Structures are given as structure tokens and as C-alpha cells.
Amino acid sequence: MTIGYYPGCTLKTKAANLEVAALAALDHLGIEVAELPRWNCCGAVFSLATDDLIHQVAPVRNLIRAAEQGCDTVVTICSQCYNTLARANRLVREDAEKRDTLNRFMTEEPDYAGEVEVVHYLSLLRDRVGWERLRAAVTNPLTGLRVAPFYGCTLVRPGDVAIDAVDPAILEGFIAALGAEPVSFTAARECCGSYQMIAHPEEGLRRAAKVIAAANASAADALILSCPLCEYNLGTRQGDVVAAHDGLEHVPTFYFTQLLGVALGLDPELCRLDLSGPAATTLLTERKYIAAATA
Amino acid sequence: MDTAALTEKVAAKAVPIYIMGKRYEVPEALTIMKAMEYAGYQYIRGCGCRGGVCGACATVYRKAGDYKIYTGLACQTVVEPDMYLAQIPFYPANRATYDFESAEPTPETVFKLYPELFRCVACNACTKVCPMDVEVLDYVSALKRGDLKAAAEISFDCIQCGLCASRCMGEMAQYHIAQLARRLAGGKLAAKAEHLGKMCADIEGGAFADLLGGLKSMSVDELKKVYTEREMEPHMGADEWTPASSHGLA
Amino acid sequence: MASIPSPIHPESLRAVNKIAELSGQNVHECMQCGTCSAVCPMVSSMGFTTRQGIHYLQFGQVEPVLQARIGEFCASCHTCVVRCPRGIDVPRVFEAVRQLVLRTNTDLVTLGDIPKDTLAEAPQIAFVSTFRKLTS
Numbered sequence: 099m100t101i102g103y104y105p106g107c108t109l110k111t112k113a114a115n116l117e118v119a120a121l122a123a124l125d126h127l128g129i130e131v132a133e134l135p136r137w138n139c140c141g142a143v144f145s146l147a148t149d150d151l152i153h154q155v156a157p158v159r160n161l162i163r164a165a166e167q168g169c170d171t172v173v174t175i176c177s178q179c180y181n182t183l184a185r186a187n188r189l190v191r192e193d194a195e196k197r198d199t200l201n202r203f204m205t206e207e208p209d210y211a212g213e214v215e216v217v218h219y220l221s222l223l224r225d226r227v228g229w230e231r232l233r234a235a236v237t238n239p240l241t242g243l244r245v246a247p248f249y250g251c252t253l254v255r256p257g258d259v260a261i262d263a264v265d266p267a268i269l270e271g272f273i274a275a276l277g278a279e280p281v282s283f284t285a286a287r288e289c290c291g292s293y294q295m296i297a298h299p300e301e302g303l304r305r306a307a308k309v310i311a312a313a314n315a316s317a318a319d320a321l322i323l324s325c326p327l328c329e330y331n332l333g334t335r336q337g338d339v340v341a342a343h344d345g346l347e348h349v350p351t352f353y354f355t356q357l358l359g360v361a362l363g364l365d366p367e368l369c370r371l372d373l374s375g376p377a378a379t380t381l382l383t384e385r386k387y388i389a390a391a392t393a
Numbered sequence: 394m395d396t397a398a399l400t401e402k403v404a405a406k407a408v409p410i411y412i413m414g415k416r417y418e419v420p421e422a423l424t425i426m427k428a429m430e431y432a433g434y435q436y437i438r439g440c441g442c443r444g445g446v447c448g449a450c451a452t453v454y455r456k457a458g459d460y461k462i463y464t465g466l467a468c469q470t471v472v473e474p475d476m477y478l479a480q481i482p483f484y485p486a487n488r489a490t491y492d493f494e495s496a497e498p499t500p501e502t503v504f505k506l507y508p509e510l511f512r513c514v515a516c517n518a519c520t521k522v523c524p525m526d527v528e529v530l531d532y533v534s535a536l537k538r539g540d541l542k543a544a545a546e547i548s549f550d551c552i553q554c555g556l557c558a559s560r561c562m563g564e565m566a567q568y569h570i571a572q573l574a575r576r577l578a579g580g581k582l583a584a585k586a587e588h589l590g591k592m593c594a595d596i597e598g599g600a601f602a603d604l605l606g607g608l609k610s611m612s613v614d615e616l617k618k619v620y621t622e623r624e625m626e627p628h629m630g631a632d633e634w635t636p637a638s639s640h641g642l643a
Numbered sequence: 644m645a646s647i648p649s650p651i652h653p654e655s656l657r658a659v660n661k662i663a664e665l666s667g668q669n670v671h672e673c674m675q676c677g678t679c680s681a682v683c684p685m686v687s688s689m690g691f692t693t694r695q696g697i698h699y700l701q702f703g704q705v706e707p708v709l710q711a712r713i714g715e716f717c718a719s720c721h722t723c724v725v726r727c728p729r730g731i732d733v734p735r736v737f738e739a740v741r742q743l744v745l746r747t748n749t750d751l752v753t754l755g756d757i758p759k760d761t762l763a764e765a766p767q768i769a770f771v772s773t774f775r776k777l778t779s
Contacts, residue, residue: 105538106538107767113766138515139534139771141771142768142772142775143771145775147735148667155514159517255725256721256725289718291718292772293768293772293773296757296761296769296770297752297773304688305684326768329766330765330766501762504770505763509754512774538767
């Protein structure tokens with residue numbers, strides 16, 4: 099059984115803080131994954147028009163890359179990559195006519211019929227490590243940290259690719275395994291504003307404000323995410339969000355993999371807190387989960 | 394060889410080709426460029442080095458009964474019977490202007506100058522059309538993930554012919570973006586070649602002045618003698634071959 | 644047989660049929676409960692609600708839906724899909740509406756208008772998504 103790793107473009111630059119600790123943690127937990135030697139952008143959003151097959155080429159081409167490597171599973175960490183790859187994979191598996199058209203279009207590639215399984219990193223942790231084993235591996239439990247899980251849209255919708263279809267509780271299980279306290283949070287499965295932040299920033303900021311308000315209401319110490327676009331809207335742009343809306347309080351945001359790295363006692367450098375807002379580092383040092391920087 | 398004999402020989406091996414839809418009979422061993430000249434076309438533009446490196450004579454063609462698009466450089470590609478061809482010497486392309494000295498060798502520099510990069514759909518038409526067999530999609534993918542060094546390496550054989558841009562669904566000019574990546578990677582990310590700096594300093598310091606002066610003072614006959622008697626690397630030499638004389642090289 | 648005069652412009656009817664084809668959804672299954680609008684995160688930015696948008700389409704009217712920019716503001720979050728009691732994939736309907744516009748070589752966002760700072764700061768997936776959803 100070989101697990102291929104599909105990183106996605108953003109994890110190689112702006113969201114290195116999503117990737118580095120994630121890979122170090124898998125290594126630490128004894129799960130072997132290998133980054134695909136060739137891959138392209140997945141397309142970030144799944145195309146919804148029935149006749150629009152050209153936008154399925156990008157995700158399917160990556161699945162072909164994984165199959166070429168002999169992988170039966172490909173794991174992704176970015177929520178948008180996961181959603182796009184998983185939905186394209188279902189399309190190829192379920193629609194013989196479209197599969198045939200795609201294969202005939204990509205004359206330069208071997209045929210693909212959905213042989214590879216697309217899984218999200220969280221599913222891999224839950225199903226191949228398990229919360230009990232993860233809990234046992236935690237050497238630096240985040241005791242007392244109230245964490246609001248932000249699933250956003252693409253991890254849980256639509257139902258056929260949801261990482262936890264019946265009762266989305268995978269992030270809660272993850273948070274508890276790290277020794278932290280999962281906080282009930284009304285905006286956990288809402289939209290962060292998504293790509294509308296680019297074309298319609300006012301609407302994007304308004305949407306992000308609702309998520310921050312819900313996090314404030316839940317008295318969470320931190321918000322965890324698994325999507326670089328969520329992190330941009332709720333983290334990078336949080337200053338603008340709070341400035342534009344009365345009564346909002348700042349709340350530190352983390353990628354879930356950063357807290358995983360801290361709890362496993364990995365080198366804090368690997369958690370790339372330098373790429374998160376300063377509030378993230380401050381929270382972790384004040385609570386003594388990590389030592390203050392000795393710069 | 395007299396002209397009559399040449400004409401006879403050519404006529405015996407003529408093949409039909411179609412240039413912009415019109416049929417011509419041309420000698421079979423000619424390149425597309427020479428065949429077009431044979432057919433009466435005169436190149437004023439769309440022709441540069443005639444050596445396969447300038448990218449001016451990109452040509453697209455189809456073969457009878459075959460749906461596929463083929464490409465080649467007119468100066469390099471030999472005609473085939475029944476090929477339908479047109480040269481695309483120029484394709485309009487957006488080229489950003491920037492101050493290279495102040496440009497940071499970061500992904501953001503590329504993203505700011507060429508946001509259309511993110512319109513790639515991975516259709517791979519660019520790679521399929523490239524007459525230099527550059528894996529264009531792979532360097533576009535590398536650019537999207539911000540890997541300037543990889544993009545520079547993958548695009549190294551690009552001759553800027555522009556055929557990729559002519560086929561791009563995302564309407565970008567891939568080759569200009571790759572050129573920016575090569576400039577940033579080569580000029581600002583790659584390790585400086587220390588031996589080159591040292592050699593330049595040696596030259597400026599007069600390390601070869603005596604050797605050059607000696608050559609300059611020779612008569613033509615002496616030069617010929619030195620030239621014919623020079624030490625040459627054997628054609629089938631071993632990998633470890635080194636010249637007997639260092640000629641002043643350290 | 645004399646044709647029955649129709650209040651619906653034939654062009655609008657063609658567009659509605661095109662939406663049905665592109666989305667694979669039957670808007671006539673909608674019972675106008677309004678759940679999609681109640682859960683829509685972007686509804687306040689639209690000219691009217693998603694429910695009203697579907698209602699116009701049921702009556703063969705496309706122009707008001709385009710005017711309300713519902714397709715443009717839908718973020719494809721799929722919140723409505725999982726809640727629709729009639730099983731309609733609403734984002735597919737509005738994707739089709741957006742495609743009607745995009746397929747006339749019309750862009751809904753201009754690359755040159757995006758601030759350079761945003762291009763440098765936002766993650767790549769933000770632009771890939773934006774250009775896929777809002778450029779032709």
C-alpha cells in the first residue's frame with residue numbers, strides 16, 4: 099500500500115505552515131507518504147456545469163500521476179484540493195461517458211477509471227492512526243486550550259465527499275486527542291467568504307466577520323482551519339474584518355497541523371508559526387505550550 | 394553540376410504540400426522554409442537564424458486524414474507529402490514591464506506581473522504544441538506553486554516562438570512568464586559562478602597577454618602551422634582526457 | 644394549429660432550457676420553501692433571494708436573475724444543497740446562470756483591477772477560484 103501526497107500550490111509558498119508540521123507529524127507517527135514527483139494545480143473549485151469537462155482535466159491529471167506512481171491512495175491537506183480531487187474522482191468512477199471523453203482528450207496520459215482513493219489528512223489520522231494512538235503519542239498536551247474547529251465548506255460538503263458525512267466531528271476528535279478542549283461553535287461549517295474576498299471584498303469581509311463573531315461568542319482561545327483560503331479570510335484579513343465591524347475581538351488562527359506539531363512535541367520551528375499572525379505565537383508561549391523565542 | 398541535371402533530379406522527387414491551402418510541388422528533402430522559398434515565397438519576416446534557435450519560424454501543420462495538430466520550426470522540419478501548413482511568425486502576447494534590478498526573486502513578483510497564470514486549466518495543449526518539446530504545463534504548474542528555479546530549469550529550451558500562447562485556454566503567454574522566472578532564477582537565485590569571476594580577474598590581470606601577444610606577432614604561415622599542429626581532443630577519447638599543455642591555465 | 648401567445652420571450656425560454664441542460668436540475672421541483680435563501684451566506688449581497696431567483700426561472704424569466712447577480716455572488720458553499728427538501732442542487736443552477744454570461748466572452752472580474760498587494764498577499768487558490776468562477 100503506497101500513499102501518495104498531493105500538496106497543492108499554496109502549501110509550497112504561503113501555506114507552508116499547513117504542510118511542514120503535517121509531514122513531520124506523519125513521519126513521527128510512522129505513516130509513510132511520498133509526494134508525487136509531478137503534479138499540477140487541481141483547479142481549486144470543482145466545476146459544476148454538466149458539459150464543462152475541461153475543468154475536470156486538472157484534478158484527473160493529478161490522479162493519473164498518483165496512479166502512475168503505484169499509489170492506491172492520495173492524501174491532501176488543503177480542503178479545496180481535497181474537495182476538487184475527490185469530486186473529480188467520483189465523477190470519473192460514476193460517469194462512464196464522461197470518463198471516456200476525459201481519457202480520449204488526454205491522449206498523452208494512460209487511461210484512468212478512479213483506481214486511486216482520495217483522502218484528507220484528517221481522515222488519514224483518524225483511520226490509520228486513530229485518536230487513541232494519537233493521544234498516546236502526544237507528549238505536550240494542550241490542556242486548557244479552548245479550540246473552535248472551523249470546517250468551512252469543502253471538507254463537509256457536498257455529502258458524497260464529506261470527510262465525516264453523518265456527524266461531522268472529526269476535528270472535535272482531533273482537538274480532544276491533542277489534549278485541548280473542542281468548543282461548540284455555531285459557524286463551524288459556514289462559508290468564510292471564500293474567493294469572493296478577491297472580487298467582492300466587502301461581501302467577503304462581512305462573511306468573515308460572522309465567523310469571527312461566532313468564535314468570540316463561543317469564548318474560544320483559538321480557531322483551527324485546514325484551508326489556506328479560510329486562513330487568508332479569517333487570519334490574514336482578520337485585522338480588516340475586526341476594524342470594519344464593531345464589537346469583534348481578535349482570535350488567533352492556526353492550521354490544525356500546527357497544533358498537531360506542538361502537541362506531539364515536534365521542533366516548534368517545524369510549525370512555521372512565523373507564517374501565522376503574532377497572536378498565534380503569543381497564545382502558545384503565554385500558555386507555556388512552547389518556550390518563548392530565545393532570539 | 395549543370396542546371397538541367399539538377400532540375401531533372403528535383404522533378405523526380407517532388408512531393409505535394411499545401412501552403413495556406415494552396416498546392417505546391419516541392420523537392421522532398423527540403424525544409425519547410427526552403428520549400429516555401431522554392432514555391433516562390435520570399436521571407437521578409439518570420440525568418441531569423443535558420444538554425445533552429447531564434448523561434449521566428451514556428452509552423453503548424455496537419456497531415457491528410459489526421460485530426461492532430463503538428464508543429465515544427467520551418468527552418469528545421471523537412472516537408473512531408475500532403476502536409477497542410479501555415480507559419481505563425483508572431484502571436485500577440487501580454488509581456489509585463491518591470492525593473493529587473495529591483496525585482497525580488499519571489500513568487501509574488503510573478504503573481505503580481507502575470508495573475509493570468511492562475512487561469513491555467515492543465516489542458517496540456519501548450520506542451521503538446523511546443524516544437525522544442527518543453528513541458529510547458531509542468532513549468533506553469535511550477536510557477537503556480539511559486540517554484541521559480543524549477544520553472545527556469547523546465548523552460549530552459551524555450552525559444553520564445555509563442556505557439557504555446559496561441560493554444561492557451563487561459564489566454565496567457567506562458568513563454569514570457571517563464572522568461573521572467575529564468576531571469577529571476579538565473580540572475581538572483583542561482584549561485585554565482587565563482588570560477589567565472591576568477592577567470593575574468595585573471596584575464597584582466599594579464600594572465601593570457603603573453604600567449605595572445607605571441608599569436609598576434611606571428612606571420613600567416615606561422616599561424617597556420619601552429620593551428621594545424623594544435624593538440625585536439627580525440628573524437629573517441631576517454632572521459633578523463635586532459636590536454637597535455639595547460640596554456641597558462643591554473 | 645394556431646400558436647398560443649406566450650408572455651415569455653422565446654430567447655428567455657431558450658436560456659432557461661440552457662440552464663436546465665447545464666445544471667442538470669429541474670427548477671420546477673422547487674416548492675418555494677426558501678430554505679436555500681435562509682442559509683445562504685451571500686444572500687444579502689444579491690439583488691433578491693435565491694428562492695426568488697428559482698421562482699423567476701420557473702416562469703421562464705432569466706433577465707431578472709442576471710440583474711440580481713445571484714450567479715456572481717454564489718460562492719458554491721453548498722450549504723443550500725444539503726438542506727434543500729426537494730433535493731435540488733442549487734449551486735449548479737446558479738453556476739449555469741453564470742455560465743450563460745461567461746460563455747459570451749464576458750468577464751465578471753477584471754484582472755487589472757485586482758490590487759497588486761492583494762495579488763502578492765492572497766493564496767494562489769483564491770485567484771484560481773476567482774478566475775474559474777468569474778472569468779470567461
